[in-house]
Amino acid sequence: MKLVNDWRRVLRRAWSVRLLILAGLLSGAEVALPFLGDFIEPGRLAALSGLATAGAFVARIVAQKDFEDGT
Numbered sequence: 001m002k003l004v005n006d007w008r009r010v011l012r013r014a015w016s017v018r019l020l021i022l023a024g025l026l027s028g029a030e031v032a033l034p035f036l037g038d039f040i041e042p043g044r045l046a047a048l049s050g051l052a053t054a055g056a057f058v059a060r061i062v063a064q065k066d067f068e069d070g071t
Contacts, residue, residue, distance in 0.1 A: 019056035023049045 026049035
């Protein structure tokens with residue numbers, strides 16, 4: 001496995017990375033939900049996390065205009 005040349009820039013700017021971070025935060029919120037009370041319906045955060053993960057998958061395969069092929 002080899003990192004791309006500008007991996008730091010990819011971590012800061014790639015939508016796939018941003019959406020995966022969002023999915024992780026939503027998953028963590030789903031775990032914390034029982035401690036928050038009836039703030040949000042059960043399963044809603046899990047559904048949002050799934051959507052963010054699906055969006056990250058799409059963002060990973062779609063060319064992003066801010067990046068050139070740096071491999």
